[in-house]
Amino acid sequence: MHDVNYILWLVRLVAMGAGVAAAILACWILNGREYPKHFSFHTLGWVLLPVLWALGGYALASRYLLGLGAVTNLSDQFPWGIWKALVLCGIAFAAGGFLTACSVYIFRVRAFYPILRPVVLAAYLGYMLSASGSLIVDLGRYHQIWRPIFFWQHHSVLFEVSWCVMLYTGVLTVEFAPIVLEKLGWHRLERIVHACTVPFVICGVILSTLHQSSLGSLFLIVPNKLLPLWYTPLLPLLFFVSALVSGFAMAIAVSTLSFWIFRKSLPTRVTISLIKGMIPFLVLYLFLRVSDLTARNAWVYAFEYPLQRFTFLLEMALLTLPIFVILRPVWIGERRIEFFAAASVVAGVTLNRLNVAWFGLLPATGADYVPSWIELVVVLNLVSVGVVIFALAAKYLPLFEHYDPHPEQAPEVAIHAPA
Numbered sequence: 001m002h003d004v005n006y007i008l009w010l011v012r013l014v015a016m017g018a019g020v021a022a023a024i025l026a027c028w029i030l031n032g033r034e035y036p037k038h039f040s041f042h043t044l045g046w047v048l049l050p051v052l053w054a055l056g057g058y059a060l061a062s063r064y065l066l067g068l069g070a071v072t073n074l075s076d077q078f079p080w081g082i083w084k085a086l087v088l089c090g091i092a093f094a095a096g097g098f099l100t101a102c103s104v105y106i107f108r109v110r111a112f113y114p115i116l117r118p119v120v121l122a123a124y125l126g127y128m129l130s131a132s133g134s135l136i137v138d139l140g141r142y143h144q145i146w147r148p149i150f151f152w153q154h155h156s157v158l159f160e161v162s163w164c165v166m167l168y169t170g171v172l173t174v175e176f177a178p179i180v181l182e183k184l185g186w187h188r189l190e191r192i193v194h195a196c197t198v199p200f201v202i203c204g205v206i207l208s209t210l211h212q213s214s215l216g217s218l219f220l221i222v223p224n225k226l227l228p229l230w231y232t233p234l235l236p237l238l239f240f241v242s243a244l245v246s247g248f249a250m251a252i253a254v255s256t257l258s259f260w261i262f263r264k265s266l267p268t269r270v271t272i273s274l275i276k277g278m279i280p281f282l283v284l285y286l287f288l289r290v291s292d293l294t295a296r297n298a299w300v301y302a303f304e305y306p307l308q309r310f311t312f313l314l315e316m317a318l319l320t321l322p323i324f325v326i327l328r329p330v331w332i333g334e335r336r337i338e339f340f341a342a343a344s345v346v347a348g349v350t351l352n353r354l355n356v357a358w359f360g361l362l363p364a365t366g367a368d369y370v371p372s373w374i375e376l377v378v379v380l381n382l383v384s385v386g387v388v389i390f391a392l393a394a395k396y397l398p399l400f401e402h403y404d405p406h407p408e409q410a411p412e413v414a415i416h417a418p419a
Helices: 002-030 041-066 082-093 095-106 110-138 157-184 187-195 197-221 235-261 268-295 299-303 306-320 323-327 335-357 359-365 373-396
Strands: 401-403 414-416
Touching: 002 041, 002 373, 041 373, 082 095, 082 110, 082 197, 082 235, 082 335, 082 373, 095 110, 095 157, 095 197, 095 235, 110 157, 110 235, 110 268, 110 373, 157 187, 157 197, 187 197, 197 235, 197 335, 235 268, 235 335, 235 373, 268 306, 268 323, 268 335, 299 306, 306 335, 306 359, 323 335, 335 359
Parallel strands: none
Antiparallel strands: 401 414
């Protein structure tokens, strides 16, 4: 028994050391292969990131050595926790990738050319880290994740979701590949990839439509467990429309933050077009939501449980506030206001997914689920890895330049975001 404990702690220490080494290497590369000479935000990153990744190494080693039961607060009454909610949020936010790619390659909206690459990269990371990374950590038998490829379950919604996510990750790989090929100077291969991008984008739109709605279909099997504030036969439609809304919101947030942090100019028409495209879908979502609650007489449940009342009203408030941006023309074009409107939508959709996968299930299950510190550390590590990869891509890849897929429309071949 003592030998087992010794090996367990040895593996944990090795994992922590690997996390610290990886974090220091990432900070060193991001800082231009230099060590900080005075205190700044870079110095703070040198301190916080190794600590966070060390805790992440400990958490992951404990999870894979001891299993879910030893490191999470999940139970037979409440088997889906914050990691499942992270999957739902990440896939919803990644909708910005297929919306932007569809606008550029199919509808030829030139206003979105400068933000295509950052938004596609954000969507790519969303699928790789939340849908794949979080899922591998969350699955009890993670080593069996390959089985849907060979063992088909045609009547399973989760089978359809897994296949759509795998295929759409491949689509995002094709959409992101030109950035790497351009950096490597492989221009002939880059032109070949661009030539076949449009069919892949069309496939991506179809796949995203399928699995964004199917994620809502997963919860149709729990009519007696999910609170009627969120359970409805319209869940697939609501999940799809809210994914469209969050896709526009994430495109605004990612483009605004990335262009601001990396000191690139972002044309005002980009955020104006995005906010005007988001509002109609947001109004449609709220109309469907309010009409559904009224038709089912489900408003009474908003006054029955204190926690669920608070999360429900906060969710609705966060999703309603951005409408006032479009109602006041003086605010259109104000980048900070548009960013906060988009952030409000992101927070509202996040809370909606948490309500469906967490808070809305608590009353019927009788469980008092609160994530353990290891669950929270894993979430923070996945987010931090995504931020670091995005920053490295922005520093070493032509992330803010976009090849014009329709050069016949204008004499420019490439659109460059001026420094």
